Amino acid sequence: MTKKVLILGATGEIGGRIARLAVDAGHQVSGVSRGLNSRSQVDLTGVKMLVGDKGDEAFVSEVLAKRDIDVLIDSVPSINNVELYSKYLKQVENFFFCSSTGTFVPLQYFPADENHPWRDETTVNFYTQCIRDKRILELWEQEKFPATIFRPTNIIGQGRVPLELWGARDIEFFRKLKNHQPITIAPCEHIMIQSGYNWDLASAFVKAIDYPEAVRGEIFIISCKHAITLGQYLQTAIEFFGSKSVIAHCPAEKLKAIYPEVTMKFRMDFLLEPMCLDISKAKKNFGYAPTRTTQEGLIEALQWCTDAGLL
Numbered sequence: 001m002t003k004k005v006l007i008l009g010a011t012g013e014i015g016g017r018i019a020r021l022a023v024d025a026g027h028q029v030s031g032v033s034r035g036l037n038s039r040s041q042v043d044l045t046g047v048k049m050l051v052g053d054k055g056d057e058a059f060v061s062e063v064l065a066k067r068d069i070d071v072l073i074d075s076v077p078s079i080n081n082v083e084l085y086s087k088y089l090k091q092v093e094n095f096f097f098c099s100s101t102g103t104f105v106p107l108q109y110f111p112a113d114e115n116h117p118w119r120d121e122t123t124v125n126f127y128t129q130c131i132r133d134k135r136i137l138e139l140w141e142q143e144k145f146p147a148t149i150f151r152p153t154n155i156i157g158q159g160r161v162p163l164e165l166w167g168a169r170d171i172e173f174f175r176k177l178k179n180h181q182p183i184t185i186a187p188c189e190h191i192m193i194q195s196g197y198n199w200d201l202a203s204a205f206v207k208a209i210d211y212p213e214a215v216r217g218e219i220f221i222i223s224c225k226h227a228i229t230l231g232q233y234l235q236t237a238i239e240f241f242g243s244k245s246v247i248a249h250c251p252a253e254k255l256k257a258i259y260p261e262v263t264m265k266f267r268m269d270f271l272l273e274p275m276c277l278d279i280s281k282a283k284k285n286f287g288y289a290p291t292r293t294t295q296e297g298l299i300e301a302l303q304w305c306t307d308a309g310l311l
């Protein structure tokens with residue numbers, strides 16, 4: 001059935017792809033952004049774009065509250081956004097929020113599923129997102145705020161520099177591989193990683209539109225089917241470039257001293273957390289069906305970096 005879908009963050013990597021797929025699925029789609037994002041964007045033909053700040057109470061209460069919206073999807077929600085939606089947007093049947101599997105770390109069992117603990121702060125988890133998600137579920141339990149939380153793993157695919165083995169998205173890592181230069185990394189090749197291909201992740205939101213009752217009050221992990229090791233991930237990149245780079249190792253905390261010129265945000269602590277997640281709940285509840293492996297997503301991302309002249 002055709003729905004009126006509003007996507008907050010519709011020019012983003014995931015938000016844009018949700019918008020594209022929702023139009024292609026026959027929905028009536030509007031999008032919101034502030035018009036600031038200059039990164040690679042998908043074709044938004046068919047999406048009625050509005051310029052606005054979703055953190056602005058007047059925009060939510062005076063502009064969005066007057067719109068006919070069946071499903072609101074926020075790809076980058078803050079707790080403040082959630083409070084505004086629950087206060088002013090009573091007409092919406094379903095709210096879909098993009099969260100992260102970074103809420104679950106460190107994983108206590110593999111593959112981790114939606115029952116895995118996530119509510120407490122740890123040294124590595126994305127605790128701000130945990131606080132927001134707790135509030136979303138509280139609103140669902142207390143007021144039947146019709147929300148669904150989607151938790152993607154690390155995102156990969158065309159449009160953004162992929163994660164590297166310095167724990168960031170630093171193109172310099174891949175330039176070194178391409179140019180056969182030596183690279184030093186922490187000893188991490190045995191660590192598990194599970195990336196989600198950006199189009200597959202976006203498809204989860206669009207598929208769930210068809211199951212409005214079944215998804216309310218639920219959390220769904222979305223990713224590719226299986227985890228691989230960082231060693232396999234690195235090998236995929238090496239083979240993509242035909243690289244002859246020599247890979248050396250040092251303790252993680254020494255990497256910054258070796259590469260002071262590299263602009264890494266250095267979430268090495270997060271990279272060293274094994275990621276292995278179970279996507280069967282999303283498969284069962286709304287037919288989520290990822291099409292790419294982590295390696296295939298990485299190859300597409302590296303091909304995009306090449307085509308975009310970043311390498």
Ligand SMILES: NC(=O)c1ccc[n+]([C@@H]2O[C@H](COP(=O)([O-])OP(=O)(O)OC[C@H]3O[C@@H](n4cnc5c(N)ncnc54)[C@H](OP(=O)(O)O)[C@@H]3O)[C@@H](O)[C@H]2O)c1
Binds near residue numbers: 034075
């Ligand atoms: N990166 C990862 O590996 C990873 C892993 C797991 C989960 N996640 C989650 O996945 C989501 C990423 O979404 P994405 O890739 O689509 O993000 P993105 O590419 O950074 O795009 C963000 C979008 O939101 C818009 N936006 C930001 N602030 C806004 C505001 N105040 N009002 C209106 N629009 C606003 C931006 O446009 P303007 O700036 O022009 O407004 C843009 O359209 C995030 O929730 C992240 O936590 C990411």
